Amino acid sequence: MKIESDHIGNMLVVTPYDHRIDASSAADFKSQLSNWIHDGNCHILLDLSQISFIDSSGLGAIVSLLKQLAGKGDIRMCNIQEPVMALFKLTRMDRIFKIYQSSAEAIEAMTAIG
Numbered sequence: 001m002k003i004e005s006d007h008i009g010n011m012l013v014v015t016p017y018d019h020r021i022d023a024s025s026a027a028d029f030k031s032q033l034s035n036w037i038h039d040g041n042c043h044i045l046l047d048l049s050q051i052s053f054i055d056s057s058g059l060g061a062i063v064s065l066l067k068q069l070a071g072k073g074d075i076r077m078c079n080i081q082e083p084v085m086a087l088f089k090l091t092r093m094d095r096i097f098k099i100y101q102s103s104a105e106a107i108e109a110m111t112a113i114g
Helices: 026-038 055-070 082-092 105-110
Strands: 003-009 011-016 043-047 073-076
Touching: 003 026, 011 026, 011 105, 026 043, 026 055, 043 105, 055 073, 073 105
Parallel strands: 011 043, 043 073
Antiparallel strands: 003 011
């Protein structure tokens, strides 16, 4: 899975580019992010602007990464396309994760918290 990352302050901005996080890509997605968390990145902004589909495997990978942070950081999301947002609302993950309309809004909010 092609994933780009960029540091802005103490925040890691992660943008996956495969259009889907599903059973065929969730393990690779989780592995790459898990390595970044292991390297000390604990404030992660997941830019989902390129993702048009997430299945239960993808959702499970994201939740697993949040658990890996064990309260020592957070995962926030931005630029979520409507089909993916519908899944987040259906599964109530929109109540678990802080979601922003744009990366600019997310970066401003996250840099304000340190």
